[in-house]
Amino acid sequence: IPRTAIPDWIPEWRHFTICWKEKLGEEYFYFFDAAAPIITKESINFDIAYYKSRYDKGDNEYINCPMNEEQFNAFYDNLINAQVVKPKEFEEKFFEGCMPFEEMARRGKQTLLFGPMKPVGLNTPDGKRPYAVVQLRQDNVQASLYNIVGFQTHLTWPEQKRIIQMIPGLENAQFVRYGVMHRNSYICSPRHLLNTYQLKESMEVFMAGQITGVEGYVESAQSGMVAGINMARLLEGKNPLKFPQETVMGALVNYITNASEEDFQPMKANFGILPELETKVKKKQRKEAYANRAIATMEKFIDENGLG
Template sequence: MKVPQINIIGAGLACTEAAYQLARRGFQVNLYESKRITKNPVQKQDNFAELVCSNSLRSDSLTNGVGLLKEEMLAFDSLIIKAAYASRVPAGGALAVDRQQFSTYITTWLTKHPNITIIDQEVTEIDPTVLTIIASGPLTTPKLQDKIQKLLGAKYFYFYDAAAPIITKESIDFQKVYYKSRYDKGTSKDYINCPMTKAELERWGQELIAAKTVALHDFEKEIYFEGCMPVEVMAKRSMQTLLFGPLKPVGLEKPNGERPYAVVQLRQDNAIDTLYNLVGFQTNLKFSEQKRIITMIPGLENANIIRYGVIHKNNFINSPVLLNQFLQLKTHQNIFFAGQIIGVEGYVESAATGIISALNIAKFSEQKELLEFPPETMMGALVNYIINASSTNFQPMKANFGIIPSFDEHFKTKADKYLAYSNRALAKLTKFFNFVENSWWNKKIINMTIWKIILFKIMILL
């Protein structure tokens, strides 16, 4: 039987993980990467899986969403996580790495594998009849951008990431806020409203205007579209700009009939009703400043921000419209996507989707049933979020417990609850292994119990 060939476009975290997963299962992989020919504005190395921002893969604890995600990835013998532990540097409870060692580890493995052909070339054509994973990253080359646009439709491919902060519902003080849609359109619980008095708005607005912003790269210094103008820019124009914009109080009377001077609206952000985004709050403020400004809003004093607002040059697709639960393009079934381009945020999240996409394109090539990860796992929850999020207000998401189905029972502490989430996820993942027929997975990994997964991690650390 002829071994299927699979094209992978890009050699970032998602692509290198996908190439590894496919190669070790016997598939022939063509890995396309243009950085050795011409680099984008943030690339410095010739090695693959380059970490261009932080050198941290964030928390290593099972009481943190990304810590759980790492554990799940270890069950698949993740190249990215193995490379991270092999190049680890001291960083307290975080998994931080030596960038050069990390990328060298990954590049060396891929270069030496007989099933991987590395092609130093910019992709300028996408053939929808060829099995392909596209994970070209947040700064896709202009020619490839054009081809992806033509493949997907221009309105589904974004060039500027203007995202509002997202908070957990459980951190909202419902003694100070109320449910209401403007003019009572839709259902009564479409929005949560945080009312402000004139004095509260003026004090808050002064702090917003004075807050520190993030310095943009030269290639990001573009004129803001009116539709995604940072909230701090609106405030600097005038308070009236806010009152006729995202803080407009008209049609949002309180339950007692009183109209507040201003209203900050929160919109439901996920299907399981655990996350809410701040409507119209695209921002370029530093994260610490966002925390300070948001917690000044009545009802949000204890806001748990699980995704901060950003405005920067980026490429991502409208995944809720375009992809199914297997990260497969609905309109062209030979094409799969992975990485930041699908709307996940973070190094680990990008690599995790590389695993999901690789396993499913492999199954698809063999005409076998594709794999839908349990929503209780972090890998499954990420996919569940990006394909079920609002298609008109889609914003990238990182690993967090807010996107996982909640428990009905009460826990004494958040740490207890999050550990319970992790234990449930790892148990579900073990069962998921066992229910997959004709899998390529190593039986030792299939039969791992939760404690064996943890032992596997300890062995890597040693």
């Protein structure tokens, strides 16, 4: 693309992050991830877990996993002794305002019981107050993914799985993303990006890669492909394309542009961001069904838009 096609406010790379902070506002340009683990709704045991908002205020948008005192104590003891990934020295200052869950725990049991695991107002369906409660919040539009509230963590991934599966109702939890706290630079895509990878404030600007909130090498590469196709179309006087949500390329950009602005965190490719299948399929065959639908949808999309 010729330099004349690039807005004057876009600088040389060495001033890139400073520019975006000024353009989008510092509060919408992030420098680190503090993401809680995300699990699939279908892996939650609703014989134990239940829907409820604290004091029944608002919609029942939270899933609650209750603990008795014995379960909490076992969970706590394992949590404070679990293996962690030590943050790099240059990352430390970014985490001052976002304490890892296990660090909160090391300040004492009451820190959790009066904080993220507070049971007040979350009585079980039979009217009893649990000793502690772990809450999960809906993470995508389809309500197929839920994140564990307040569980930003430095635990290693195997330890996250072990510790979280100690929570009643999450004993078979399937993870689509583990919790992370690391240096990263990305924009608040739900606020600033269209699902064509165009910047809302400057429609001639296309964003791609990690800075958009996609996570992973393949995910970043595919976002560049979509952004490149759409920029070429725009320069040719054609409308940019919106890739179908039944494909991961479409579902991923749909996720990052429709997530909550308040706590937006990067996302990688996974089956949980895809729309549900129209017909019921056995669990063992479900991933294959998603893949077959995606391939058929993409082939049709390519033919209809002359991308072949």
